[in-house]
Amino acid sequence: MNSTSYRRSHGDSVGALRAWFTQPYDYRWMADFQNSRPTGKLIRWVMAVLTLNYGVLAVVSLFSAGTSRSAVAIGWKACLVVMVVVVAAAWIRRPFPGRLGVVTFAVFADLGTASSLLINPLADAIAACALFAVIGTFCTFFLSPRWLVAHLTFAVACTIASAVPSYAAGGVDVASLVFRTNVVLLAIAGVPLTSHLLVTTLTDDARSSLLDPLTGLLNxxxxxxxxxxxxxxxxxxxxxxxxxxxxxxxxxxxxxxxxxxxxxxxxxxxxxxxxxxxxxxxxxxxxxxxxxxxxxxxxxxxxxxxxxxxxxxxxxxxxxxxxxxxxxxxxxxxxxxxxxxxxxxxxxxxxxxxxxxxxxxxxxxxxxxxxxx
The missing domain is CATH 3.30.70.270 (Reverse transcriptase/Diguanylate cyclase domain)
Incomplete structure (x- = not known):
């Protein structure tokens, strides 16, 4: 990460935001750090459990009223469950991944969640969008600002797209729909974005305290x-x-x-x-x-x-x-x-x-x- 970007932009919020968004992200350092610490294995197990939980939710949703039980819907959820098991096993058995691995996982989680919205009951759509908050937390700690913004844009678009049919179908007043949608948007977008800015700043400051400012070598x-x-x-x-x-x-x-x-x-x-x-x-x-x-x-x-x-x-x-x-x-x-x-x-x-x-x-x-x- 660029240790001077924020200092150059001190006092200029637009410049600071631009510096945050464009700074390089050291995926290799993150992978090496996680693989060299005992907590790295714990984090991989947590990711495996969360991934498996997505598969459990896919199965449970088949028994909800209003869920599509067409051959296509059931077949796709079966595929999701198989992929979830494979990905969870990879988290347990393999080292913490580098750039390709973490980006692929985030994209897989986003697309899997979005596809589930299409075949889950309409009444559950907004609540199901809260799953994007879990993916956002992963992106906060392990992906670059650009990938985080890409995830947030996709998650917000899916949430709004889920709210529109709920309003069109009736059965919920506008105020309640706006309230639910706004709560979910705060969870899936506001929290990860704020957290990433804070974590990046703290990490930048922590690294700077270990570096010689003139040469970039360790102090x-x-x-x-x-x-x-x-x-x-x-x-x-x-x-x-x-x-x-x-x-x-x-x-x-x-x-x-x-x-x-x-x-x-x-x-x-x-x-x-x-x-x-x-x-x-x-x-x-x-x-x-x-x-x-x-x-x-x-x-x-x-x-x-x-x-x-x-x-x-x-x-x-x-x-x-x-x-x-x-x-x-x-x-x-x-x-x-x-x-x-x-x-x-x-x-x-x-x-x-x-x-x-x-x-x-x-x-x-x-x-x-x-x-x-």
Whole structure:
């Protein structure tokens, strides 16, 4: 999600709404987050139960007075029940889905609910539209603003389309019909829309508190929160973990000679190249003015090339301001005895990597110094 959109639009409600609607949505992050947390499995079970309940409602509605019992209606509801069982089983047995999975589920739920409105009793139509509120809740937490708006537009259209025949058939006064319809519209549209705006804002603020505003890398707080997702991976067979500290050499002279604006551009450029070089192997943070820290996990065969490749990854002959870096790394192989000792390995590795970086800087900079733990 874009962490600056709302700040740029502060005080401009139209701009804030536009920023909310157009911001990118990280489906992959959401799937990874759910699959990495114990609550992710609970959420999948809740989705399975809610999905099965739709099938139960389809069966129960067959016994309502006024329900169509034609071969087409019964056949379609039978198909819905089968699809509901299959989808519920997928929620239980498979990991939390990515973009295609969650969007497909929302579309399936919307179309299934709408089709049921056509064959359910007319008297139940408005009440049945309340089912769109359940789908709206799913869209609120797991779909982008654009898909949420698409769902809300469809749900509102179905609700109004259900109210019109009720009025035409008589048996209900206009005031009562307007009251019922408005209550349902508030539930299926007002609540999800307001909730999505609130959740998006809170999520944006929460993510911003973990990020460095200049580079978009993690800050120290964000790095501390991300350590546990990477560091243990180094315990796998033939794997290792490492803390890598990178510091730009003689950065003060860059600010003095070129100005702080160019200095900021250098910091951002280094951050982008570090992300490209190390990002797939772990997490990266900006921990000081011109200092970065990465925690990576990779194979024993790759770690040396990865760490020593940092200087090359940051170098480009076309750079307006050429800089070098000093790199220090503390590497922990999977067979190290430190894994089983009652010590704070991460803190120890960070301190040692930092001392290795200062050793590289004391030797003239533009070099890499590593050590094994």
């Amino acid at each position: 120290r707080r964000g790095l501390d929160a991300a350590f546990d997702d990477v560091w243990p991976l180094g315990r796998g067979e033939d794997q290792c973990s490492a803390v890598v500290v990178i510091d730009i050499d003689r950065f003060k002279s860059v600010n003095d000679e070129y100005g702080h604006e160019e200095g900021d551009a250098v910091i951002v450029r280094v951050a982008e190249r570090l992300r490209a070089h190390l990002g797939k192997y772990g997490v990266i943070a900006r921990t000081g003015g011109e200092e970065y820290l990465a925690v990576v996990a990779t194979s024993r065969l790759r770690i040396d090339a990865l760490v020593h490749g940092v200087r090359r990854a940051l170098r480009d002959a076309e750079d307006t301001v050429a800089v070098t870096v000093s790199v220090g790394a503390a590497i922990l192989y999977a067979d190290s005895a430190l894994w089983d000792q009652n010590i704070d390995i991460v803190t120890r590795a960070t301190r040692i990597a930092d001392s290795m970086m200062y050793e590289a800087k004391a030797a003239g900079g533009n070099r890499v110094v590593t050590t094994l733990l």
